[in-house]
Each structure stands twice: as structure tokens, then as C-alpha cells.
Amino acid sequence: MNRASLHFLLAALVAIALPLFMRSGTLASEVLIFAMAAAACNLLLGYTGLLSFGQGIFFGLGSYAAGLTLLHTSLPLALALVLSAITGAVVATGVGWLSIRRQGVYFVMLTLAFSQFFYFLAYTFKDITGGDNGLLNIPRPAIGPFSLGESWAYYAFVAVLFLLLFAALQRVASSTFGRTLLAVRDNEERARAIGFPVRNFKITAFAISGAVTGLAGALHALLIGVAPLSNIDYHMSESILIMTIIGGTGNLFASVLGAGFYVIVSDLLSSIWPRWLLLLGGLLIVVALFMQKGLWGLLERLVEALPMGRKSSINSSIESPIQPESEGRGI
Amino acid sequence: MLNRRDLLKLSSVAVGSLLLPTGLRPAFAAGGDITIGAPLPMSGPFAANGKFGSMGTAMLVEEVGKVLDRKLSYLEIDTEGKPATAVRKVQEAMERGVTLFSGGILSSEALAMGKEVAKGKGVFITTAGADEITGSECNKSTFRWSVPTFGAIEQTVRPLIEQLPNAKRWYTITPQYVFGDGLLNAAKAIFKEKGIEHVGNSYHSLTEKEFSGYLTNAMAAKPDALLILNFGSQSSDTLRQAVSFGMKNRMTILLAWASGLEQFEALGPELMEGVYFGAQYWHGIDSPFNRELVAKVQAKHKMNPNYAFASAYLTTKILIDAAAKAGSADGPAVTQAMEGMKYAGLTGDEEIRAADHQVIKNYYLLKGKAKSAMKDKDDYADIISFGKSFQSPEQAQCKMA
Numbered sequence: 001m002n003r004a005s006l007h008f009l010l011a012a013l014v015a016i017a018l019p020l021f022m023r024s025g026t027l028a029s030e031v032l033i034f035a036m037a038a039a040a041c042n043l044l045l046g047y048t049g050l051l052s053f054g055q056g057i058f059f060g061l062g063s064y065a066a067g068l069t070l071l072h073t074s075l076p077l078a079l080a081l082v083l084s085a086i087t088g089a090v091v092a093t094g095v096g097w098l099s100i101r102r103q104g105v106y107f108v109m110l111t112l113a114f115s116q117f118f119y120f121l122a123y124t125f126k127d128i129t130g131g132d133n134g135l136l137n138i139p140r141p142a143i144g145p146f147s148l149g150e151s152w153a154y155y156a157f158v159a160v161l162f163l164l165l166f167a168a169l170q171r172v173a174s175s176t177f178g179r180t181l182l183a184v185r186d187n188e189e190r191a192r193a194i195g196f197p198v199r200n201f202k203i204t205a206f207a208i209s210g211a212v213t214g215l216a217g218a219l220h221a222l223l224i225g226v227a228p229l230s231n232i233d234y235h236m237s238e239s240i241l242i243m244t245i246i247g248g249t250g251n252l253f254a255s256v257l258g259a260g261f262y263v264i265v266s267d268l269l270s271s272i273w274p275r276w277l278l279l280l281g282g283l284l285i286v287v288a289l290f291m292q293k294g295l296w297g298l299l300e301r302l303v304e305a306l307p308m309g310r311k312s313s314i315n316s317s318i319e320s321p322i323q324p325e326s327e328g329r330g331i
Numbered sequence: 332m333l334n335r336r337d338l339l340k341l342s343s344v345a346v347g348s349l350l351l352p353t354g355l356r357p358a359f360a361a362g363g364d365i366t367i368g369a370p371l372p373m374s375g376p377f378a379a380n381g382k383f384g385s386m387g388t389a390m391l392v393e394e395v396g397k398v399l400d401r402k403l404s405y406l407e408i409d410t411e412g413k414p415a416t417a418v419r420k421v422q423e424a425m426e427r428g429v430t431l432f433s434g435g436i437l438s439s440e441a442l443a444m445g446k447e448v449a450k451g452k453g454v455f456i457t458t459a460g461a462d463e464i465t466g467s468e469c470n471k472s473t474f475r476w477s478v479p480t481f482g483a484i485e486q487t488v489r490p491l492i493e494q495l496p497n498a499k500r501w502y503t504i505t506p507q508y509v510f511g512d513g514l515l516n517a518a519k520a521i522f523k524e525k526g527i528e529h530v531g532n533s534y535h536s537l538t539e540k541e542f543s544g545y546l547t548n549a550m551a552a553k554p555d556a557l558l559i560l561n562f563g564s565q566s567s568d569t570l571r572q573a574v575s576f577g578m579k580n581r582m583t584i585l586l587a588w589a590s591g592l593e594q595f596e597a598l599g600p601e602l603m604e605g606v607y608f609g610a611q612y613w614h615g616i617d618s619p620f621n622r623e624l625v626a627k628v629q630a631k632h633k634m635n636p637n638y639a640f641a642s643a644y645l646t647t648k649i650l651i652d653a654a655a656k657a658g659s660a661d662g663p664a665v666t667q668a669m670e671g672m673k674y675a676g677l678t679g680d681e682e683i684r685a686a687d688h689q690v691i692k693n694y695y696l697l698k699g700k701a702k703s704a705m706k707d708k709d710d711y712a713d714i715i716s717f718g719k720s721f722q723s724p725e726q727a728q729c730k731m732a
Binding site for chain 2: 270
């Protein structure tokens with residue numbers, strides 16, 4: 001089995017295991033929704049070297065697009081989701097087109113500025129977005145004969161979409177386009193010298209990431225029946241980035257691990273200790289200092305430590321996009 | 332690379348797993364207990380309010396012990412101050428059989444949770460501020476104890492104008508969103524009616540921390556009274572900066588929506604002396620139920636109850652009393668029992684209006700005391716006046732489904 005198939009199999013196992021081990025269909029759905037958002041973020045961070053604080057914009061706009069479509073039109077759910085993905089892609093193209101004109105810290109600042117810009121747009125146009133109160137009463141219509149009202153039924157729907165999107169993102173990552181993104185990340189000047197249209201590649205990566213994140217935002221709004229202002233806040237971008245970094249930027253499945261870990265651990269810790277954010281902060285420090293490949297890297301080390309793991313590591317290939325020593329170079 | 336056939340196979344396995352009998356999943360139906368859900372911000376910026384709210388609910392549940400011959404318990408739900416987390420956790424609690432909820436301090440959380448509880452035909456009673464809760468977004472399952480913006484202004488601005496007939500020029504500082512506009516519009520209506528000159532208004536954003544620019548504009552307009560319409564840490568920051576600019580000596584200051592004791596502890600008597608505050612609750616209220624609660628809390632926790640504590644205690648009591656009256660903990664039965672319910676509350680006689688689920692209760696105008704006049708460490712203010720002012724359900728735009 002090749003590496004991509006193994007990762008897809010692991011993603012499918014996660015989708016199968018969640019209903020068996022979790023008591024809440026809502027929480028399980030949230031894990032997969034954020035797994036999609038983190039995987040989309042990973043396409044930018046891990047594969048293209050772009051540390052974007054704009055992911056919250058696409059997530060929030062996806063929520064609003066789905067909510068407004070379902071509240072004010074009679075379009076079916078599938079079309080509302082497609083519109084959310086298109087909204088995410090279009091806005092991401094614009095944000096990407098302007099942001100990638102600068103590199104390094106200036107790129108990060110531009111995405112942060114866009115994040116604030118869209119937050120205040122949503123806050124100001126309260127007649128459309130609901131402002132601080134959020135966009136309320138978002139329905140969760142049925143898909144054909146299948147009702148999505150029950151939380152595990154909705155989970156099944158999210159799980160199918162998650163697996164389809166995961167496979168699609170894998171396809172993108174392993175395509176010539178994806179390989180070129182790695183080349184751009186590792187040495188942008190060299191890629192440009194070879195003749196790659198680096199700028200177009202980065203904008204396309206932004207658009208794909210925006211589409212998937214927008215769709216994740218739409219699924220989130222359907223999950224809770226509300227598109228809250230916090231969905232477009234820069235804290236949302238921050239959370240998605242933290243999930244991506246905790247999981248590891250090495251491959252797309254690492255983002256699934258990161259999202260699952262973040263959502264489930266946050267839920268557990270918050271019920272145990274009100275100051276749980278302190279623990280999360282501590283964990284981030286540990287990841288930054290000692291686990292730069294994230295949870296996936298830790299998993300790799302554990303498997304390699306096993307007798308059989310020494311012979312065949314779960315990720316022994318040189319094609320891994322993990323390049324912790326080069327982290328930050330591409331931004 | 333995975334081919335299409337493998338993908339389809341794996342997808343069908345994923346879907347198939349979801350169709351497993353529910354018995355294979357962890358069982359989480361509530362047992363014989365009646366559980367009160369307490370969705371509160373236990374972490375995040377509003378954690379202090381959440382903590383006292385939880386203490387209030389816990390104390391009442393412990394005190395009552397049993398209702399309808401069933402053990403009473405409570406489930407603390409940390410909303411983290413985020414509507415999305417709040418809704419998700421309320422969904423989970425409802426899946427576990429919880430139908431009665433008391434909590435939701437933040438408006439955005441409360442609105443979203445109210446909708447969710449309504450879907451599951453539960454009951455939710457909150458103390459959040461947004462007028463929409465019992466206004467345009469009212470629903471069959473949601474009740475609100477706190478007085479809306481209209482009543483808060485009617486019971487603070489109007490009596491103060493009557494007390495200070497020479498204060499003819501008023502300046503307002505307003506957070507620019509629905510809550511702030513609700514307070515501002517109510518104040519403008521009174522200004523117009525009483526012939527008061529509204530000499531200016533400064534809008535600020537929800538995230539503003541620096542108010543000196545707005546206060547400079549206010550001073551330039553030379554008002555007789557400054558009306559502060561923001562709340563929480565923003566109102567504390569506005570007041571601190573106004574006092575440091577010497578505005579307290581030049582004009583009357585009214586902070587129309589104060590949090591009460593928890594805010595006064597942070598401000599201190601030096602800042603508060605001579606300043607007027609509007610409050611939903613004050614531990615010095617002279618009502619039988621409040622006196623009883625203050626004595627109990629002092630005995631148990633060696634403190635006076637603040638707004639978050641007292642309101643959570645009372646709203647939990649309302650739910651339990653309604654369940655006892657209905658003879659059932661089912662949402663629709665409890666809702667029916669609550670509609671029109673009259674009871675001796677914290678602020679005196681209170682009543683739940685059936686048409687919009689708004690509790691009809693008093694709102695208070697307080698005045699900060701000098702430190703030398705304080706009888707004990709919490710005696711920060713005197714009650715100047717109080718009363719009940721509410722729009723009709725039609726004026727509040729409540730159309731109960």
C-alpha cells in the first residue's frame with residue numbers, strides 16, 4: 001500500500017471510529033469539520049509554506065453563505081454547500097492575490113489585516129450577518145429522502161463529505177501541481193527560475209484552501225444552526241492554525257490528528273478545569289520546542305521504535321513534505 | 332494512489348459503520364435524576380461571571396435536593412464564551428436527556444442556545460441582555476429574567492432627570508451594535524419627551540479599550556450629564572478614564588447597565604463616589620426572598636451574592652418550582668407552568684409574562700457611596716429608586732410561534 005492510500009485508510013478509520021468511541025454526534029461532526037479546515041490550512045502552510053491568518057475569513061464566509069442561502073432562498077442543501085465553497089474560493093483568490101505580493105512577516109500581517117477587515121465587515125452589516133448576535137435559525141434540510149436532523153445522521157453526511165474532500169486534497173497534493181508547491185515552498189527563486197508561474201500556483205493553492213475551508217464553515221453553521229460572528233474572527237484562524245501545527249504539517253492526515261486532538265482535548269479539559277487554555281498553551285510550547293513534526297512526527301517516532309517499525313516506517317519516504325528545518329522560510 | 336473503486340469501498344465502510352445499532356455506541360441517557368443544565372462561560376474572558384453563576388445553581392440544587400421524588404442534579408456546561416461551543420454542548424446535554432437549562436450570560440450565546448433548546452422542546456431561562464431574546468427572536472422555550480434595554484433606561488435616565496432638573500444637556504457614549512442602539516434609542520425618546528438637549532453621542536466598537544478621544548469630545552460639548560451605555564470592562568474603562576479626566580466634578584455621570592457587586596469591587600469607592608449606576612440586582616434589595624438569600628450565602632460562602640450568583644440561583648429555582656407545579660420535568664409542561672407564573676423573587680413580586688416569556692421585575696438606580704460612609708466592605712452604593720418598565724410584547728416585536 002502506498003503512502004497516500006495508507007493516509008486515506010487512516011482518515012477513513014477515524015471517520016469509522018468516532019461513532020464507536022464518542023458519545024456525541026455533534027462533537028464527532030465538529031472533529032471532522034475542523035479536520036477539513038485544518039487539512040486545507042495544511043495545503044497552504046505545509047505544502048506551500050504560507051502561514052495564513054485568513055482561514056477564519058473563508059470559514060466565516062462559508063458559514064454566512066450557507067446560512068443566507070438556506071434562509072432566503074429555496075435552493076437545496078447541496079447547492080448551498082457548493083455556493084459556500086465558491087464563496088470561500090473567490091474570496092481566498094482575492095486575499096491570496098493581494099497578500100502574496102509580500103513575503104515573510106509582511107505576508108502574515110496582510111492576512112491578519114484582511115482577517116480584521118472581514119470581521120468588521122460582518123460586524124457592521126448586521127442586517128445581513130446578524131452582527132454580534134450571529135445569523136440565527138439556519139435550517140438543516142434533508143438530502144433527498146435522508147433527514148439530517150439527528151446528530152449521528154448529520155455525522156454520516158459530514159463523514160462522507162470529509163472522505164471525499166480528503167481524497168480530493170490528497171489528489172491535489174500528490175499531483176504535479178502539489179509537487180510544484182513543495183518546490184515553491186523549498187526554494188521559490190529556483191522554482192521561478194525554472195519557469196514555474198509561482199504567483200499563479202500560490203493563488204490556486206489559496207483558492208483550493210478557501211473552497212474547502214468555506215465548505216467546512218458551511219457544515220459548521222448547519223451543525224449548530226447559527227453562523228456566529230466568532231466564526232469569522234481571527235481567533236478562528238488562530239485555532240485552525242494551532243490544529244494544523246499540533247498535528248504536524250507533514251501530510252494531510254496529520255491535520256486530521258491535530259483537529260481531532262484539539263477539539264476532543266479542549267472539550268475534555270474544559271469540563272475538568274476552567275483554566276484549560278493554560279494547558280493548551282503549554283502543549284503548544286512543547287510542540288514548538290520538541291515536536292516540530294507535531295503529533296504525526298511523534299507517531300512516526302513511536303512506530304520506528306517498534307521492532308517491526310524499524311524495518312518499515314509508516315512514513316519512510318523522502319517525498320514527505322515535512323521540512324521542519326525550513327519552516328518559516330517560505331512565508 | 333488510491334483509485335476510485337477503493338475510495339467508494341472505503342466511503343461505504345464509513346457510512347456502514349454509522350448504521351451500526353445504537354447499542355454499540357456509549358449509552359448516555361440520563362437516569363432517574365432531574366438534571367439542570369447550567370451553560371455558562373466557565374473559561375475565557377467572562378469566566379468570573381460563569382464561576383458565580385455556577386455557584387448559584389449549585390447552591391440551589393444542593394438546597395432543594397429532590398423534586399417530584401427524583402434526585403436533583405446539575406450539569407455545569409462550559410460555553411467558553413463562544414456561541415458555537417455553547418450550542419454544541421447544549422446539543423450534547425439534550426442528547427443525554429437534559430431538558431431544563433439556566434444560564435447563558437452573553438447575548439450571542441443565549442440567543443443561539445435558546446434556539447437549540449427550542450428545537451429539542453426543552454426550557455431555557457437566561458439573564459442575558461439582548462432585547463431580541465424576548466423580542467424579535469422570542470420562542471416558546473426561552474425565558475428571560477433580566478430587564479431589557481427599554482426598562483433599564485426608563486428606570487435610570489427618567490428618575491435621574493427628575494432628581495436633577497438643572498441637568499438639561501446630556502452626552503452619550505454608546506457601543507455600536509444592537510444592544511447599545513437599544514439603550515440609546517430609549518434614552519433619546521426620554522430626552523425628547525422631557526425637553527433635554529442631547530448634545531452629542533460617541534459610538535465605539537465592541538473591541539474598544541481606549542475612550543479618551545470620546546471623553547474629550549464629551550467634555551467639549553459641555554454636558555450637564557454623561558450617560559455611559561456600554562457594559563462590563565468597557566464601562567469600567569470608560570468610567571475610570573472619565574474620572575481621571577476630572578469629569579466627575581464637572582458633570583453627573585450615569586452608567587446605565589452596571590454588573591453590580593462584581594464590577595463595583597473592581598472599580599472601588601473612590602471612583603464610584605457620586606456616580607449613578609443602573610443595576611438588575613443589588614444585594615441590599617429589601618425583599619424577603621433577597622434577605623433570605625443574602626443570609627444563606629453569607630453563612631455558606633462568607634460573601635454577599637452578586638448578580639451572577641443571585642440570578643442563577645433564582646432562575647434555577649424558577650425551573651424547579653415550575654417542574655414541581657407541572658408535575659413533570661418535560662419541557663412543554665414546564666413551559667406551560669412558567670407562563671404567567673407569579674412568585675416572590677429577588678426584587679420583590681415578580682411575574683413571568685406569558686406572551687413573550689419576559690420576567691416582569693424591578694430595575695434599580697444606585698448611587699456610589701464615599702468610602703467613609705460604607706458600613707461594610709460591600710456597601711458600595713445606595714438604592715436611589717427602582718421600578719418596573721416594560722414594552723408590550725407587540726412593541727418588543729415578539730411573535731411567539
